[in-house]
Amino acid sequence: MDKSSLTSQPLVFTLSCPDQPGIVYAVTGLLTQVGANVTQSQQYRDASQNRFYIRLQADVPGGRATIDATFAALASRFDMDYTIADASPMRTIIMCSKDPHCLSDLLAKQREGRIPIDVVAVVSNHETLRPLAEFYGVSFIHIPVTKDTKAEAEAHLLKLVDDYDAELVVLARYMQILSDEICQTLSGRIINIHHSFLPSFKGARPYAQAHARGVKLIGATAHYVTADLDEGPIIEQDVVRVSHAHDVQELQAMGAEVERQVLSRAVRWHAEHRVLHQGLRTVVFG
Amino acid sequence: MDKSSLTSQPLVFTLSCPDQPGIVYAVTGLLTQVGANVTQSQQYRDASQNRFYIRLQADVPGGRATIDATFAALASRFDMDYTIADASPMRTIIMCSKDPHCLSDLLAKQREGRIPIDVVAVVSNHETLRPLAEFYGVSFIHIPVTKDTKAEAEAHLLKLVDDYDAELVVLARYMQILSDEICQTLSGRIINIHHSFLPSFKGARPYAQAHARGVKLIGATAHYVTADLDEGPIIEQDVVRVSHAHDVQELQAMGAEVERQVLSRAVRWHAEHRVLHQGLRTVVFG
Amino acid sequence: MDKSSLTSQPLVFTLSCPDQPGIVYAVTGLLTQVGANVTQSQQYRDASQNRFYIRLQADVPGGRATIDATFAALASRFDMDYTIADASPMRTIIMCSKDPHCLSDLLAKQREGRIPIDVVAVVSNHETLRPLAEFYGVSFIHIPVTKDTKAEAEAHLLKLVDDYDAELVVLARYMQILSDEICQTLSGRIINIHHSFLPSFKGARPYAQAHARGVKLIGATAHYVTADLDEGPIIEQDVVRVSHAHDVQELQAMGAEVERQVLSRAVRWHAEHRVLHQGLRTVVFG
Amino acid sequence: MDKSSLTSQPLVFTLSCPDQPGIVYAVTGLLTQVGANVTQSQQYRDASQNRFYIRLQADVPGGRATIDATFAALASRFDMDYTIADASPMRTIIMCSKDPHCLSDLLAKQREGRIPIDVVAVVSNHETLRPLAEFYGVSFIHIPVTKDTKAEAEAHLLKLVDDYDAELVVLARYMQILSDEICQTLSGRIINIHHSFLPSFKGARPYAQAHARGVKLIGATAHYVTADLDEGPIIEQDVVRVSHAHDVQELQAMGAEVERQVLSRAVRWHAEHRVLHQGLRTVVFG
Structure with a gap:
């Protein structure tokens, strides 16, 4: 049995994309689906440029592997620039x-x-x-x-x-x-x-x-x-x-x-x- | 025809509740459902007390009337203390x-x-x-x-x-x-x-x-x-x-x-x- | 009997001049001579320009009249730019x-x-x-x-x-x-x-x-x-x-x-x- | 020939004493007498306690030896607490x-x-x-x-x-x-x-x-x-x-x-x- 599927890994998601309704709902939905626990979350909506920015810190069971592909699909749907980083120095x-x-x-x-x-x-x-x-x-x-x-x-x-x-x-x-x-x-x-x-x-x-x-x-x-x-x-x-x-x-x-x-x-x-x-x-x- | 159903009203939601996964997903889901546009959102998770705090500013079509009852139900589900305020001084x-x-x-x-x-x-x-x-x-x-x-x-x-x-x-x-x-x-x-x-x-x-x-x-x-x-x-x-x-x-x-x-x-x-x-x-x- | 000789008037002296030894000694000497009581004093020596700046606040018996002429002579000796001001708004x-x-x-x-x-x-x-x-x-x-x-x-x-x-x-x-x-x-x-x-x-x-x-x-x-x-x-x-x-x-x-x-x-x-x-x-x- | 009489030594004088007219005049007079060049000077008069505080930095030809005794006499006259320090770390x-x-x-x-x-x-x-x-x-x-x-x-x-x-x-x-x-x-x-x-x-x-x-x-x-x-x-x-x-x-x-x-x-x-x-x-x- 793969140990990584048992432990949670802290990940940081940063993303920006054109603003539209439903972004936070979609992102938190995805994280909820994989059993992630969001520990920090900040966002900023630049009204003048109609652009939305988020930083999320979450403990993700199974780590990046469990979320990389689905997040990429989501990012594509919302035209996001994004990064996913682990907590290593x-x-x-x-x-x-x-x-x-x-x-x-x-x-x-x-x-x-x-x-x-x-x-x-x-x-x-x-x-x-x-x-x-x-x-x-x-x-x-x-x-x-x-x-x-x-x-x-x-x-x-x-x-x-x-x-x-x-x-x-x-x-x-x-x-x-x-x-x-x-x-x-x-x-x-x-x-x-x-x-x-x-x-x-x-x-x-x-x-x-x-x-x-x-x-x-x-x-x-x-x-x-x-x-x-x-x-x-x-x-x-x-x-x-x-x-x-x-x-x-x-x-x-x-x-x-x-x-x-x-x-x-x-x-x-x-x-x-x-x-x-x-x-x-x-x-x-x- | 009721004019209020045509115009959006800016509302401020503040809430705190025991922390658990899915709070943001649920709140943003409800807002998405009524067609609200979230313009500001801030949150804070107090890990030591296991309590979660949110402030949301949103333009809500139809205003409070369209959301009061459903929000109360949601608040009850998550055991929230909450307020909804309009933008009047x-x-x-x-x-x-x-x-x-x-x-x-x-x-x-x-x-x-x-x-x-x-x-x-x-x-x-x-x-x-x-x-x-x-x-x-x-x-x-x-x-x-x-x-x-x-x-x-x-x-x-x-x-x-x-x-x-x-x-x-x-x-x-x-x-x-x-x-x-x-x-x-x-x-x-x-x-x-x-x-x-x-x-x-x-x-x-x-x-x-x-x-x-x-x-x-x-x-x-x-x-x-x-x-x-x-x-x-x-x-x-x-x-x-x-x-x-x-x-x-x-x-x-x-x-x-x-x-x-x-x-x-x-x-x-x-x-x-x-x-x-x-x-x-x-x-x-x- | 002239009342002004009995009362002290608060005056502010500001001056700047080429730096040389004895400036403070000369100024405080003059003030001591007329019985003035210095209540505030600040100075700054700009070494790069060899210039000296002073601000003095003093209660002067008899007021400006008793000191104007002697101060002008002193100022001339040290090549001072100076002002003497009373406390009026x-x-x-x-x-x-x-x-x-x-x-x-x-x-x-x-x-x-x-x-x-x-x-x-x-x-x-x-x-x-x-x-x-x-x-x-x-x-x-x-x-x-x-x-x-x-x-x-x-x-x-x-x-x-x-x-x-x-x-x-x-x-x-x-x-x-x-x-x-x-x-x-x-x-x-x-x-x-x-x-x-x-x-x-x-x-x-x-x-x-x-x-x-x-x-x-x-x-x-x-x-x-x-x-x-x-x-x-x-x-x-x-x-x-x-x-x-x-x-x-x-x-x-x-x-x-x-x-x-x-x-x-x-x-x-x-x-x-x-x-x-x-x-x-x-x-x-x- | 004593070299110290040829060179200037930077000294710092700090003193406090009961306030009275003529303190600065007396101190700067003494320094002028020994050919000292005052490079920094700050003072503060505590009106509520009627006490006067000075810090002076001066280049003193011959150093402490040329001024120690005369300064002690002056300090005694004005009932000063004082220190004289050189620039060593x-x-x-x-x-x-x-x-x-x-x-x-x-x-x-x-x-x-x-x-x-x-x-x-x-x-x-x-x-x-x-x-x-x-x-x-x-x-x-x-x-x-x-x-x-x-x-x-x-x-x-x-x-x-x-x-x-x-x-x-x-x-x-x-x-x-x-x-x-x-x-x-x-x-x-x-x-x-x-x-x-x-x-x-x-x-x-x-x-x-x-x-x-x-x-x-x-x-x-x-x-x-x-x-x-x-x-x-x-x-x-x-x-x-x-x-x-x-x-x-x-x-x-x-x-x-x-x-x-x-x-x-x-x-x-x-x-x-x-x-x-x-x-x-x-x-x-x-």
Whole structure:
């Protein structure tokens, strides 16, 4: 007798489709049929686009195998974009340069069990953070990048993504601009932290820009990376109050705290399948 | 021909019941059956209490009449506590003493269409705020309260609640303690703003208490009123940062801003049927 | 016997000058000499510009008369920009269009004694808010603006500023762009509220822009008006968290709350002489 | 020739004294006399207690030696409590139990140069966090505590404070209650993080208490430890928004983020000599 038919497996369903009556009824009907127990459910109806978004967490007896085919049929009927994911930690590559604060935070939170990721490798264009990665028992791979070796470096990165079967790439203050090609290849599964409250202060040296403009709050933005620099769909943002008395260096230090929190929240939500794409926007079932 | 059968009426359903599979399926099934279009839906499963909470907003052809009986049958089957409400503004009495900031905020927001209440009367133990009420065209009723007239004053208030058919009573810095009797009579439909971050600083003069304790944030709490002073279910709270440099009077001024925001959010959520009771806690489908 | 020599008058001194040793010593020495009692003092040294900023509040026996000449001499010695102000409320004209939320907040707070302004007139290009102004007993002046009458309208406004001896003009959601000339004439004493977190979403319809970009926080910015639209020195900013579920109209409603708070804080700080200019930035001694 | 007479040394002066005219004049006079350059200065006058507080940062030619005696004389004249500190990192012992989040944050920030402390030892009643301390190259000392060995354990701790010449002890989620004696011995130089927004939820299991009460914000409080449990002067507090949907375990995870931020801010401010005692309150020159 197959053991899997006896145990329930927690699955996460995310879907979006053109809005019409009966979607929830159909989905919950299917789940009821297979004896699933829905433990979390969130939905959002975008009236302006007439589109419906759902995230469901359910314990499904027998797991995916018992539901994959029937769900696919349902999805086809309602013209759904959908994913079904199990609860295993998301295989993740973190990229960084020299600043430790975001990397340190993600690795600490992974170890403390606060983010369901499995960091399979840390990749950097510098050797600086090797000891930090190794303290947490994570492979550290140094890929130097110069203007001439950029294409080669990106090919190396893509090979690592393949070799490690990575589902997510996190740019944890990785100070290199990626090519359009790699952005497209990794579309929807590469997250960046930008050290400003976007769309304010795109591009380089945002804290210097913020200081020059005299803003009273500084912020950070976690977003999916697209070919369009600093224009990808925003997952999370936050700010901290500053005053005239803070110089650029102090803004950086205060901002670093915001960056690490914003990035770790965004990575957690993504890894928990809480973030759905909605054109240039995101639906976050927090 | 009955016109109501041709038009859809927006209704809000709130319900809670013991958790079991199939609740959403059953509810959405019933709504699908009558041709209703669900426009908002939120749910919460309290695993520790094995209880399920839903709020649904739906356009229902024919309105309540077409669904009342079938919904009652369904509710009985699942042992639901439930309400069905239409979108008409909630008839509200606001009680105040001398401080204008909360009353002023609620009246301004009602007029601006930001809170779906219909303020049918302002009741106060002082004459101070009569001009404010009258500016907004609201009846002002002065009910003086002394130790000797308290019972009589409360009887008068209850009569006003009846006469005006008021669904909600808001204590907008009403500086009198109500009797257990009236708290019970109005249970679940009387909201107070307490000028502290409860459960810190219950009772009188919370800003003086906060100053003496040297806290670095002060707050306000909107809660349902129960016979147990300052212990009713919390609907909303917020805080503002303060420093050693603020004296009690400045704390009061800063706190007043928080009070008015917290109270107006709580009243709006209640009036939109977003607040469900969960013992001493509230489920807020914000 | 001259009574003024017997009573102390509270004065506020603000000054900035090239940094050098001995500034505080000299200023406090002068104040000690005339028997003044310093009740508040804040300072800021901008190391990058080598410039020093001070705000002092002091009870000065005999008032300004006893200190004006000696302070001027001191200011000259240290090459100071400075002001000396007494505690009388700042004469203020508020300009608005149709949205009541900022005007209503400023008028309510003036009456409650929370902002030391004396609103001498409300000026609008629409009649909409006349009843609100008149409720608070403030003169309402309707100056219609069309493309053809703009110059004339601004001339009228400037005449009102003169006639009323107004020290401050507040644009409380006044939906007209002012000419360079009037911006320069009123430079340093005209404050605007912009309904976004500047420099994000300059120009028109910022909430629609914010919604399209999918930001997770929206904000408001109070700033001095300069000829450069939405580029003037920022006095105060704040934000509120939003989600994918909020449409443009809800962003506007939530933003309105932030706008009124940000604007009233900025106006209060300006009226209390807490805001010093520092090029395109402000020093706020909050 | 004495080199110290040629170089300037940055010193921090903190003082409080009964308020009277001429304090700032006298202090800045003394500093001007020795050729010091004041780089930061903050003051606060507590009108209700008639007491004056100052923090001054100054580059003093020749360092402490040139000013110690004259400053002592001045302090005596004005009846000042005062300290003079140089810029060397504060020698600190961190105590913890099993939770890594606060310890990890402090050690990471020390290494990143964000907090001017020199962590001379980590002390714990468990072995759990030894690898974390050792990763950062910090001595880890295991002092088991049972009811019978408590006095002995505290004697050991005090000996370590002496041996390491520690200026500060930080309780980074150290889950033991200290005796009155050790609280008094270390008075003013021992900081605790309490995992609630004090004075709400004193004592054990604050997140469970917060959940039961249904609060909408949870917080953390860093305070000086006194014999009176959870009643010591508050240095810093912060909160995070929660909802009905968060169970106790989620409150703990969200609260952990707030705890580490609040504690690291408090430790930084203390180590920078920004926190002055004012009875049961603190003056924080942030």
